[in-house]
Every structure is written in C-alpha cells, then in structure tokens.
Amino acid sequence: MARWQLAWLLARRFRRGRERSRFLSFISASSTFGIALGCMVFITGLSVMNGFGQVLEERFLKLIPHVEFRAVEGALQHPQTIFQLAEQHPQVRSARAAIRTQALVQQGREFVGVEVVGVDPAADHAISAYVTPQVWQQLQQPNTLILGQGLAQRLGVNAGENLRLVVAAERGFQAPQRISLEVVGQFDFGGQVDHQRAYVSLDTARKLTGLAQGITAVELELTDLFAAEQVANDIGYQLRDYVYLDHWMRAQGHLYRDIQMVRMVMYLVLILVLAVACFNIVSTLIMTVQEKRRHIGILRTMGLRASGLVRVFVMQGIQNGLVGVTFGVLAGIALSWSLPGLLAMLEQLTGSSLLASDVYFIDHIPVLMQARDIIIVAVVALLLSLLATLYPAWQASRIQVVAAISS
Structure with missing residues (x-):
C-alpha cells in the first residue's frame, strides 16, 4: 500500500511541478478537458x-395495443x-x-379520412387521461x-356540434352508410393521433359498421412490452377463430429499434472520442518523461525500482483521467437536469419548436438519467486513461541512470 501511496505523491508532484513548461501544461490541461x-x-x-x-x-x-387479435371479416366469433x-x-x-x-x-x-375506434367507456382506457371525466362519461x-x-x-367543429360520417359497407357493393x-x-x-x-x-361503433352484436x-x-410476439403466438395458436395476429413491434417497432441503434452508435462514438482525448495523455507523459529525465535518474539512484517508476507515471495518467471524469460527470448530470429548461428558453428566443406537436407525440426533449450510463461512461474513460499510460511508463522504466543524471 505504501508503494502506491508513494507513486501517487510522486505523480502528483510531477503533474503540478512548477518547472513544467507552459506547452506541457497546456497539453495536460487539454487532455483533462477533452x-x-x-x-x-x-x-x-x-x-x-433514455427519455425518448x-x-x-x-x-x-x-394508445397502441401491445397485442391485437382482429377478426378477418365481420365480428369475432368467440371473443370470450x-x-x-x-x-x-x-x-x-x-x-x-x-x-x-x-x-x-x-x-x-x-x-377527411379518420380512424374510428370503438371503446367501452365503462372500462379503463388510456385516452380517458386526455379528456375530462365529464366528456368521458358523455361518450356512453x-x-x-x-x-x-x-x-x-x-x-372547425367544437363540442356540441354534429359531424356527418360516411362509412363504407363491410360487405358487397352497398351504398355507404351516413350517420350523424x-x-x-x-x-x-x-402527434398524428x-x-x-x-x-x-x-x-355507436356497431351502428357504423353494421354489426348487430359482438366486437x-x-x-x-x-x-x-418485448414479449409481445411471444404472447401473440401463445394465445393465437389456441384460438378457434381465424384472426389477424398483430403486435406493436410489427407496426411501431422501428421507433424502438432506432432509439437502440442511436444508443449503440453513441457508445461507439464515446469510445472513439475518449480515445482521441486520451492520446493527449500519451503525449503529456512522453514529454514529461523527457523533461524529468534527471529527476528520474535521481529517483533511481535513491532506490526506486523500474516497477515503481512505472507506477508513478501510471498514477500521473490516472490523475488526469480522474480529474476529467469527475468534472465531466458532474457537468453531464447538471446539463441533463437543466437541458429541458435550456431548450425551452431557446424555443422562446427563436420562436420555433424543436419538436412540432402536430408531428411528434411529444413537444419537448425528454431526459432520463440512469446510474448505469453514468458508471459506464466513467469506467470507459478511466480505462482508456489507464491504457494511455502504459507506453510512456514503460519508456520511463528503460531510461539509463547514468545517462539521465549526466543529461
């Protein structure tokens, strides 16, 4: 434990030494900032x-049924x-x-074409949360x-006015039915809903479709949600009716797949961007090795082994990574919390909406922080910082003591 403590103190001394050149300090700060x-x-x-x-x-x-069993023609014969x-x-x-x-x-x-959905007003339905209780009762x-x-x-219609609907006949070539x-x-x-x-x-839906009874x-x-296909097959194969089996993954699954694909791309880009930032750690440590050759030689003559020297430079790179990760995580959490408010202010200043409410089913940018993502980002950054220290630390351990002191 004392060896690692000594390596940590020496690394801190190398990192904060006053004799460091301005250029080296700039490279070190840029790696931390990156x-x-x-x-x-x-x-x-x-x-x-995550918010989306x-x-x-x-x-x-x-509003979208997770699984739906729909009659091929007319009403379901055995809905029970x-x-x-x-x-x-x-x-x-x-x-x-x-x-x-x-x-x-x-x-x-x-x-105007419209999709008419007949529901049971006495049962719980998601759309009831978007109307007043009085309106939902009037639907009965x-x-x-x-x-x-x-x-x-x-x-251009309001509550209390009448609309005339034209519904095509379910069978044959009968004239369309008109109902007010x-x-x-x-x-x-x-959104489009x-x-x-x-x-x-x-x-009312039975009157529109001409059904005497049933659904x-x-x-x-x-x-x-992701068991939709399995549930549809498990229940559908036991039915006596000929029905269409449908589930949300077939109609709307592309939305979820797009979100997951963006997440995977972001993880890949995360590794690449942090890898580029960690190259600055490599440059910093290599330049530190060249600048501290005499110090390294003195430490070797005082009994510091090559393995101890490796630990010193590994600790120096990790210190840069820890500072960057700490500030980055705190700034990321703060930005995530304040992002909806910042975007709302931006929309007010520009007078335009980032997500049009008539196109998307939300009109704001949702945010949901998860500890798993924060830990993954921090761990990846620290691991890359650690890997970036290996080559410079190995180079430092190969320096000859006599040549280092006489330089």
Missing part, C-alpha cells in the same frame, strides 16, 4: 435517448375465449374490447364521439 467534455456530452446524450425510450413505453404505447386465455397468461396485464373502422368525415364540401350516450384536437381544428354524431369533446394527445383518430362507444378486435396490454 475527457471531461466527452463524459459530459455522452451522459447528456444517453439521458436524452421512456416516453415511447409509458405514453405512446398506451380470447379474454379467458389472456386472463390466464402471466404476461397479460389487461384485455379490452375494440371495434376499428375507417370513415370519411363530411364537413361542408370537404371529406348513443351517437357521440370524441375528436382529436388537430382534426377538430381542421374541420355529436362531438362531446376533444383529446390532446399529440390528434389529426387522424376519433373515439366512439362500442354501441371486431381484442387488445392486450402486457407487463413486458
């Missing part, structure tokens, strides 16, 4: 990626079987009935619907 900057940037970047992943899981996928199998499956959190159809909304001379009344805010603004529905409210979820979707009760789909919410 490590700190790399740690700060990547902690912030990974926190933003959390929003995707906790918000966007609340699906509910029973879902209740028995350990990965299924809840199951809800749904009726989906496409319609045209007629407002004056304009026709016949011939009522809730419009997305973007769609309502485009059509009352708008009881609007939901503001964000607000411009494309409307919600009605199951009874067209069963939607499952899972405890583990």
